[in-house]
Amino acid sequence: MGDKPKLAIYWASSCGGCEIAILAIHEKILDVADYFDFIFCPCILDFKRSDIEALEDGEIAVTLFNGAIRTDENLEMAELLRRKSQVLVAFGSCATEGCAPGLANFNDREQMMNFIYKDAPTVVNPEGIIPLEAIQVAEGELELPGFWNTVKTLDQVVPVEYYLPGCPPEAKWIEALVEAVMAGELPPPGTVVGMDVTVCDECPREREEKKISHFYRPYEIIPDPDKCLLDQGLFCAGIATRAGCGALCPSVNMGCRGCYGPNEGVIDGGAKLISALASVLDANSPEEIDKILDTLPDPAGYFYRFGLAHSMLHRTRLEMENGQKMAAQIKETPRLDPKLKD
Amino acid sequence: MSEEEKIGVYICHCGHNIAGTVDVEGVAEWAKSLPNVTVSKDYKFMCSSLGQELIEEDIAEQGLSRVVVAACSPHMHEPTFRGACSRAGLNPYLFEMANIREHASWVHQDDGEAATEKAKSIVSGAVSRARELEPLEPFRAPIDETTLVVGGGIAGINTALEIANAGYKVILVEREPSIGGHMAQFDKTFPTLDCSACILTPKMFDVGNHPNIELMTYSEVEQVDGYVGNFTVRIRKKARMIDVDLCTGCGDCWERCPAKVVDTVYEAGLGYRTAVYRPFPQAVPKYPVIDTESCIYFKNGRCRACEKFCPTDAIKFDQEDEIIVTSVGNIVLATGYDLFDSRRLPQYGYGRLANVFTSLEFERMTNASGPTDGKVLLRDGVTEPKSVAILHCIGSRDKNTNDYCSAICCMAALKFAHLVKEKTDAEVYNFYIDMRTAPKDYETFYNRLMQEGTHFIRGRAAEVTDAARKPEEVGKLIVQAEDTLIGKQRRIPVDMVILMAGMQPRHDSQEVSHRFGIGCSDAGFFNESHPKLDPIATMNAGIFIAGVCQGPKDIPASVSQGAAAASRVLSLIGKGEVEIEPVRAHIDEDRCSGCRICNNLCPYNAIDFLEDLAVSRVNPALCKGCGTCVAACPSQVIDGQHYTFNSIMSQIEGLLWDVRPNGEEKVTFQKTEPV
């Protein structure tokens, strides 16, 4: 047992879905167990952090790290596992691009704490208690890991060898990665495990020349099952999303949400969605354009649903703009006032 | 690879133009610190032969792989320095120009420090961009020797004759049944008072009989595809309802035709024509057309008088439009102008007050073959006016209509004043804002008119009214104007008013400019490539403009421009092939996912969707390099040559050299292979 390469799986700020996705490689898991010494996975194994600290640097062959980085603990674990691992894989959307936790970057810490612990309609908290990083109680001082204002991705805090996107990643790509490691045929560092085309490549729907005159919400129309959803006015991020999932969402009549992130070569997937979708609007005056864009509420939410933390702007602005807290202002007026003309 | 580039930076003083404001030595010294810069110099005049040699020497001796010249606008000297690079063996597309004159020294003359800082940013941006440039080769294509000339007015006629006389084929397309244009409507031309028909008719005849000219009248160009040297045009030949092979132009048909209508085109609304008609006796070609809208047979199925009387059975009521698709190498647009519609200024009474005429109506009136046989008469067709007012600038130099000067009206007004004097005893009053008589011999004509006793009143007329205030005004048209030379309001009662209506772009000039892929000014005149140095070419290579479609001008100017357009065409034909700028889009088909976002965006239909491969492809011959598809491609697999994603991203970084966050990692992408 001792001679086998060591494998670690860690979850930072994540939902646990990535661990389940690993099980979806079915019987291949047995080969993995044969080949690797499975030393760390807080979700299923009772190994402690001290066990990892006790290892030599670089003693772990591969660490599959899922989850975003948003607390001091996440960072410590990322740095620790980086030090101890030869290969660190950003596993799943949270670790590669921020994913749902990254949406917290539309707010700041204070707003989030207030909403989650005080203002959410489902919360009863008349004393207004919110968690603190340190508190003195009768038994002594209690500490919680520091909670960040901004969610980061794994590669924004430590160097990463490979990326395996998806929320969660598809089994075939997990297999491909594991097999590559087992076969000792590692791709060059920086590689994203997946395809470099977009979801459209895998999507069987029939596409036509694009022209959008209205965006529909999914509940507003019953889409033709054979035609491109975007052609029918349904938002679909497939045009700017890395293929690899087999066009899962479009095949069940839902527009792609973009969990695989932008494809190879694209720096900011949201910007590309803006460019592509705006280009094909069927409007030639500011008024007509506004009319169509009014049918697409929350554009930033659509375009940066998975990638906000890894996008170029990374988060909403924290600083004051004209003496007002911008984030708060945005919350009240989610859309640009259509009267503001160029 | 960009890490190994050797960049040479040259800062031009441009005499005092740049160096007077920007610290050019300082910028050159500072530029040495930029990454990859191996040479950085300043020089008095980079565009001089010595300046260019400096670059050539450094390329040879220092092995420069990129060159940046910080000087004037690339629209001025980019070709110059590309040439220098080329001579030294460096691909000309590895040259980048930094515009520190028009965009820095000249606009920040009051603040040398700010201008110098800005110049640094511009240079830094250019260096960063240069690092990412890639060598390109221009496309070469052979030139089709046939030329299309659109418009058979004097400009188009002259263009066609110049090219045809040089031995090359011309297709001349004219919308009306005859060539001749506005000039054919005039009687005399200023300032020489030459008979317009006498000088135009021979040229029209030459066009009609030239072995190298294929004349298509009553025809319009419907579609244009392709690029310089290789255009494909689709021409609609409207049905004349006349078999021109049989017709002899004898005139039996129009003499017998019972349908009379007001001729709003050739006679400018002042005379009549029949439903089957030849616009005027000297028309080329001589064949008539049937105007199906006013023809009694086409309206209610009876008549056919023309058919009965035609000696050669040339009338063909069932003739249909003909579509001709042909290829041409160059196109000259000489589509002319529309007259400003004077009814848009109701205060001058045109259409309300019988004896208010437009300038074109008056042209027809004074024409010996016109509706009054050349007599100057009031609308009743009998009375000779005793006094005539000529109002300048109707629909010109007026922000409510057209703010530009129509250039010819002052001279035409002088000509009219002379003709009125010549033909009647009337007093003539010219109401003008400024007299504009610049070209050769025009001022002499103005002086002559002053001696002839024409009254000149400096002031734009406010209104023309029949509301009399005094007994002597009763029954007259009263022109009210402020005489700005004496500072008084004046009311001049006259019998006849002539409105010098301005020149307007053709009503469909926007549409036509789109069809031919050229630009249009705010007003609707076609945009030239350069207002000073290239007023003949357009932004679309191989398409030239001549005559008033480019801007108001008189006959000699139109003739000159037509000849100039012909010489441009001939020099291209003589060269035999064209070089096309390699600024083009290219789709990486291996990575294209076929989402079809780009398909509809190309104004030139250069993007085809290949159904079998489910990918899109750019036809490089049709692509003009605008980059719209490049920016729109959601998966960034379309590359815009010379304006690549990396080159622009890099230029942004360079421009922001002083405000970029320190130590922040550069955002780049590496192409990596999937597992």
Next chain:
Amino acid sequence: MENSRTYTYYPGCSLQATAHAYDESMQAVNKQLGLTFNEIDDWNCCGATEYFSVDALPAYSLVARNLSLAVQSNGSQDLVAPCSACFLNLRKTNDYMSKYKDLNSQVNQALAAGGLSYEAGALNVRHLLDVVIEDVGLEQIKTKVTKPLSGIKVAPYYGCLIVRPETGYNTEYPTHLDELMVTLGADVVDFPMKTHCCGGHMTQISEETAYELIRRLLQNASDYGADAIVTLCPMCQLNLDAYQNEVNRMFGTNFHIPVLFFTQLMGIAFGLSENALGLGSEIIPAGPALAKIGTVDEQKTRERPKRRDKKALPMPSMDSGGNE
């Protein structure tokens, strides 16, 4: 009403005094057209025609106060004024405050003293005639006509104020009132002096000047055979009506041309009672002119359609786009 429209309303002082007939007829017509006007609370003088020349800033501020109050009333963004002078002043102030930053800030400073402010361009200032023609529309108006005005010849008189600043109508020779009158069935005569000066307040300063201006207008209307002049401005109506006899005395003329508001003629065409339209309060009685409504113009029927004189040159067509 099938198409009820609501507007913010600035009446101006005339409509409560000399032009009460305009007010009454407007109310009556509005009911027919489904127009609801909500008057601004506590409005003040518009500055009339002189104040702007006396002291510009207080004049603009005076008007801007009305604009500010109009915004506060929280109604329609369309502010309607039936009086041309009010319309011009309100519109000009709105327009200039948008165009000229300095004026905007100075006026707002002045307003701030009264705890008010106005965001330039927040309102769209419109004349009653524009609302009637653009919003209700000639087609809709046509359906309301029960008593066409055939037989009466009217000269449409716009005055100088209504077409400024640029309103989209032809400034020099507007025709929208002409079109309205044609819709009502009236015989509209060409009236070349339709935008010339009515004399304004000159009647109080120099009778000689004012009466000459009024005379020209009456002469021109009479030359064109008008039975009545129709107008849309209280000042124009007052000058032409109230001073007509003075003009006759001064120049020895004998004009008897009634001057009516367009709303009065609309009311008549809609079949409303003369009382409801304020008729009878005019100085030159409209009775004889109005009596022509419904009669047939004898001269017109007697005239056979003229054959075209063989020698005469054709007149330009007035259909749009006919010339080229």
Next chain:
Amino acid sequence: MVDYKQYHPAWGDRSPVIIGFLCNWCSYRAADLAGTSRFGYPATLRDIRIMCTGRLDPTFVIKALREGADGVLVMGCHPGQCHYEEGNFKAMRRVALLRRTLSQLGVHPDRVQLGWASAAQGIIFTETVKEMTEKIAKLGPLKWHDNNHDASPHLPPLPEKEATHG
């Protein structure tokens, strides 16, 4: 040098930085004409020549804002007069959607503006730059990198008074 502190104290000694994207045929030539005519304007604009505003990739705008620009000005030919017929309409649509998106991220929409100037309108070009500079000056510096540095893990603890346990 202009003192921009009068518009917003945060400028300190620096001036606003605006990245311009000018189309080759109209607005770049308008800028050239402004130069030839010596029409002065604030030295805040650093421009990039692209063939057509249709080449404007929103990535460039975001990149400029992220890398320290305080605003981005996109200028093309007037609508209907694009050298490539309709590239400027694409820019108009992209900028509209981009502004909406950026405003959700706390970037004031005035920081990204679209303008038109024909090759003959040097004066319109300079007026546009002046107006934009004034707007940006009033908004203050964007300094986007400060925003990202804020993601530093070592934050001060939340204020004690917010709540007490148990």
